[in-house]
Amino acid sequence: MKVFFAFVKKEFWHVIRDKRSLIILIGLPIVMMLLFGFALTSEVKNSNIAILDFSKDAASKILVDRIDQSQYFTVNKYLHSENEIEGVFRKGEVRLVLIFPQNFENDLSKDKKTQLRLVADASDPNTANITINYASAIIRDYQNELNENKKLPYTIEMETRMLYNPQLKSSYNFVPGVMTLIMMLLGAMMTSVSIVKEKEMGTMEILLVSPMKPIMVLVSKAVPYMVLCFLDIILILLMAVYILDMPIQGSLVLLLAESLLFIITTLSLGLLISVNVNSQQVAMFISLVALLMPSLIFSGFMFPIENMPLPLQVMSNLIPTKWYYSIVKAIMVKGLAFEYVLKQTLILAGMTVFFLTIAIKKFKINLEA
């Protein structure tokens, strides 16, 4: 036990004295959370909208004001003819153009029927969709207000409810994603690099010629990184709750326990890499290319897995991050209890045992190739 603590102490010295690893350990989670939280958001806010108003009456003015005041749009241009529409899109000045017909108010009050046209720049289809939806919602609200106290025959009112994430905050999506990626990066890469470093520096040679059992060497190397990864999870959760206002719906204890399991999964992957390679560069390369890339693609964080061709969908099942990502979403966003993530937990646990078994089997007790 004393040996173990000496090892842990030594490992912390390594981390603290190596500025690069310190920056990665503490800086990376913070930077990623802030980036995804404030810079790389998929929410569309303050889109520029142009107005082509052929009626110029009170009703159209009210509607334009509503749109301008919403957080989603800024009215930055008034057009005078349809010919100008293409020009503003070409220059990229606006994302959306709203066109009022002549006699807008008149038609609305007398005929109870009028038409509005929305033209969107669909060169970015997702954004076009989102802006159209936002604009339609504002127009619908206005319409509902007008229809209040009036009996209309045969109207179907739609009431949509966004479950789990009523405000459609993107943090609900990326916080679990960032947790997954950070753990993969730190758990697998830092562990494998730190073990391979001992081989490269020759210190493994001395450690092997000592009474310390090799398996103890591995465990003592992994444990400090487990602690550091766990601290990172806590750091990310604190940032999610206090900076990004994202509540943790489910049980915090369950979330932390599942995170610990995933950390052990990534550590065993790191060990697996480290027993197979002999240089830090190769270890880092494998961690980045063979682990981080698939994790990014197949976790479901960036691209929906349902849309992928079947072979890729099958492949995604082999990626541990996919399962952890869905666990975190289930607990954090949906507030589900343990029985709902049981399947994912068992798969992760199975993977961990598999990786660890291979790593331990392949670990050499000497320098034989």
Next chain:
Amino acid sequence: MSSISVKNITKTYEKGKVLALDNISLEVKSGELFGLIGPDGAGKTTLFRILTTLLVADQGQATVAGLDVVNNLWDIRKIVGYMPGKFSLYQDLSIEENLNFFATVFNTTVEENFHLIEDIYVQIEPFKKRLAGKLSGGMKQKLALCCALIHQPNVLFLDEPTTGVDPVSRKEFWDMLDRLKTRGITILVSTPYMDEASRCDRIALIQKGKILDIDTLQNIISKNTQLLLAVKGEERFRLLNDIRAYEDTLTCFAFGEENHVVLKSGREKVDFLSKYLADKKHKGLEIKPIEPNIEDTFIKLMLESENAQ
């Protein structure tokens, strides 16, 4: 009683393609300071790694302190001290931290065995807070020796401890080994420097995986009875080439100002050589018989070994 016993060890790398050790045998007595002397690539490190259980020999047996290096691997790892050829301590840990760490790894404390390392440690103690990576070569070696000694090993393996160390530190290092010997620790040390052979009780000369001879330095040299000539002249390089071109020359190597020459005919035709060189108009020519040193003897044994193949 022998502390290290090597019997017919053969080791190859890359699936038998590279022969590193070729059927070698040697015995190191308990408490002996034994030198393994040979150039780079001779197989010294391979033998060290087999004896420290880091590599497994293809053929042959070896024991350390009576324990088999394959079957009693874990027992050996408890009682040997090993200092690899490459500096292998944590560069980002200080002297103190390295020492404490390795003491703990071997289930002991610095205090418990301080008497063993005291006279070495006092020399680096003023820098104990300095990181190992920032130490000079000599200080690194002293620290590595302290770390290898801290668990009071029965047998100490030092793989090229003086390579890359300045002459003063080298001499100090050997003085330290002398003192350790008085404590009854068996020491196997390898070195490419022939002049360090004189500091060992016995030496084994090793070349291309083969042992050329095992004996005390004096015995090895005195077995070398061939006549050695020291030839000096003003034009050193032309002289060397001319002697090498001479038909009766067996070997000729430059040693500082002199060329050490062995003739095929031995003692009989020394005069012919001086006439041959005089004909080549060499000035300041001086030819005199000298006592061979360890390097001359190594070259002789090396050539004999190569011719035997």
